[in-house]
Amino acid sequence: MAIDASTTDEVLLIRLSAGDEAAFEALYDRRQPAIYRYALRMCGSEPIAEDVTQDVFMALMRDAAKFDGSKGTVGGYLFGVARHRVLRHLQRGKSFVPMNDALDDDARADSANVDTAADPLEALARTRTIESVRQAVLSLPLHYREVVVLCSLEEMNYAEAAEALGCAIGTVRSRLHRAREMLVERLDAVRVDGQVPARTPAVRGT
Amino acid sequence: MDCRQFQDDLSDAACGTLIEASARQAVLAHVAVCSACAARLASEHALTASLGELGRAEAGVAAPARVKSALLAAYREGNGPQMTQMERIFANQRRTGSRFLVIAASVLLLAVPVGYALWPSQKHDVESPVTPVQSAQYVDSQPPAQVLVHPMVTPTPVVRTQQKRATLRPARTVAKTTETVTDYIPLTYLDDATAMESGQVVRIDVPRSSLAAFGLPVSQDRLDERVKADIIIGDDGLARAIRFVQ
Numbered sequence: 001m002a003i004d005a006s007t008t009d010e011v012l013l014i015r016l017s018a019g020d021e022a023a024f025e026a027l028y029d030r031r032q033p034a035i036y037r038y039a040l041r042m043c044g045s046e047p048i049a050e051d052v053t054q055d056v057f058m059a060l061m062r063d064a065a066k067f068d069g070s071k072g073t074v075g076g077y078l079f080g081v082a083r084h085r086v087l088r089h090l091q092r093g094k095s096f097v098p099m100n101d102a103l104d105d106d107a108r109a110d111s112a113n114v115d116t117a118a119d120p121l122e123a124l125a126r127t128r129t130i131e132s133v134r135q136a137v138l139s140l141p142l143h144y145r146e147v148v149v150l151c152s153l154e155e156m157n158y159a160e161a162a163e164a165l166g167c168a169i170g171t172v173r174s175r176l177h178r179a180r181e182m183l184v185e186r187l188d189a190v191r192v193d194g195q196v197p198a199r200t201p202a203v204r205g206t
Numbered sequence: 207m208d209c210r211q212f213q214d215d216l217s218d219a220a221c222g223t224l225i226e227a228s229a230r231q232a233v234l235a236h237v238a239v240c241s242a243c244a245a246r247l248a249s250e251h252a253l254t255a256s257l258g259e260l261g262r263a264e265a266g267v268a269a270p271a272r273v274k275s276a277l278l279a280a281y282r283e284g285n286g287p288q289m290t291q292m293e294r295i296f297a298n299q300r301r302t303g304s305r306f307l308v309i310a311a312s313v314l315l316l317a318v319p320v321g322y323a324l325w326p327s328q329k330h331d332v333e334s335p336v337t338p339v340q341s342a343q344y345v346d347s348q349p350p351a352q353v354l355v356h357p358m359v360t361p362t363p364v365v366r367t368q369q370k371r372a373t374l375r376p377a378r379t380v381a382k383t384t385e386t387v388t389d390y391i392p393l394t395y396l397d398d399a400t401a402m403e404s405g406q407v408v409r410i411d412v413p414r415s416s417l418a419a420f421g422l423p424v425s426q427d428r429l430d431e432r433v434k435a436d437i438i439i440g441d442d443g444l445a446r447a448i449r450f451v452q
Contacts, residue, residue, distance in 0.1 A: 016281075024281050025274075033268040040267065053269045057277050061284075130263050133256045152257040153264070177216070184249045187256070 009074035017064035028057055031075060034154055035082050041149045042086045044138050052085045072163050079164035083146065090142070136186045144179035151176050207232040212243045216250055275411070283408070390438065390447040391420050405440040409451070417450060 003012070003026045012030075015023035032053060039052035059081050067077065137148055150161040151172065158176075162169045215233050237244040414431045417424040434451040 021278065021281055025278065028274060028277065032274070033266075036269040036273075037264060037267050041264075050269055050273050054273055054277060058280065061277075061281055126259065129256055130260050133260045137257075137260070148257070152254075153261040155261065177213075180250065180253060183257075184246075184253055187253065188249070 010069050013060075013064050013067055013074055016061070017067075024061070027060075027074070031078055032057070034075075035078055038079065038082055038149055038154065039086055041134075041137065041153060042142075042145060043089060048086075048089050052082055052089065055085045056081045073160075076160065076163035079150070080166060083164065087142075132187060132190045133183075136183050136190070139186060140179055140182060144175055144182060147172055147175045148179045148183070152180075207236045209236075209240060209243055212236045212240070216243075216246065279411075386452040387436070388422065388450045390436075390449045392447045393445055405438055405446065407436050407438050409434055409436050411435075420448070420450075422450065 003022055007026065009027060009030070012023045012027040016027060035056055036049050036053045039049035040046060043049060043052075056078055060078065067074070072080075137145060137153075140148060146165060147161060150156045150164060151158065156164070158169045158172045161172045165172065212233060215229050233247070237247050411432045412435045413429070414424050414433050415429045416435070417433065418429075436449050436451060438446045438448075440446055
């Protein structure tokens with residue numbers, strides 16, 4: 001049976017657990033970018049993000065047959081595993097190097113995706129804005145950082161984020177509210193004195 | 207609506223999250239008469255725009271292709287019960303990464319002259335003290351005994367030509383292939399207590415620069431390439447020895 005965009009994650013999971021490599025590849029291609037970005041934005045380290053991505057899909061291979069669709073979605077499950085791995089990395093204190101150091105020049109240029117041809121000054125300002133926001137997000141305490149990453153950057157709704165984080169929708173909403181307040185304060189500070197937000201320790205709860 | 211109620215609905219209103227039309231109207235009515243809250247709403251709108259810009263800028267960011275390659279290889283090798291073992295190997299690779307550096311530094315000091323002297327002259331030496339072990343699927347309980355009797359000394363990169371036995375890899379090997387391999391190089395951080403009774407051999411891809419770490423010659427302009435290597439893994443998940451395959 002052919003795999004296309006309409007093939008659900010759950011079907012792919014069943015097929016990969018039966019040894020269908022194409023199904024595994026399709027599910028990986030579909031879900032990997034968001035998992036990788038989540039880990040990268042949480043840790044600020046490409047090697048850790050790679051490790052986490054690898055761990056998540058190794059866990060998927062191992063536990064595919066045990067997945068219970070009645071308890072949640074495949075996407076939620078993957079983010080849940082990713083979150084667990086990210087926390088473990090952060091708690092080990094391996095922690096991160098600054099994302100702007102981890103990204104090489106090409107990757108940074110790609111990620112900034114600046115339309116340099118249009119207006120160089122505007123492009124420069126935009127690049128700075130993006131970098132400031134990236135650093136401000138990375139400077140948030142962990143619980144706030146993850147709701148911003150999931151809801152504001154990955155554009156999950158509250159229910160999806162709640163499933164990934166294993167908490168109530170109201171908790172996601174209130175954390176996001178507080179996180180945005182903190183971001184506004186930090187970005188205002190950047191605008192005033194041009195300082196990049198200071199990072200918080202690797203693990204800090206609320 | 208007062209300022210406190212405004213705060214409650216602020217993020218939803220600024221994010222464009224679905225909120226009731228009446229609530230949105232109330233927010234807009236409040237900011238029309240409260241300059242502080244109007245400023246806050248403007249800040250929230252600016253934040254939403256900035257986050258959106260960051261999200262769009264990083265929309266194409268994804269894991270490098272090598273992650274997919276490694277996972278697909280693991281899927282093919284370990285489809286089923288062996289996956290746990292594969293996971294241990296990946297974990298072990300990472301855990302022992304720093305130890306490899308220490309080992310590599312010490313081995314490098316001793317082995318570079320020997321490696322350079324022997325490598326070109328013994329490319330077709332078919333004699334080797336190591337029994338070739340073919341794949342993780344095949345080797346289940348029989349370790350290459352030579353690893354245990356190998357002295358934990360400087361590796362001598364004896365290279366030989368080896369005929370693979372296709373029958374050992376029924377799932378994937380369809381024809382005999384010729385490989386050139388080094389001897390197994392014991393990992394010298396291990397002591398007697400870690401001698402293994404059984405284990406598996408797993409083939410992986412490693413950077414060509416790893417050859418230098420074990421005293422084998424490598425061209426500077428090919429450091430970015432990857433080479434195959436077989437790693438002997440004990441049942442405890444620790445790597446015992448490595449050989450390189452060409």
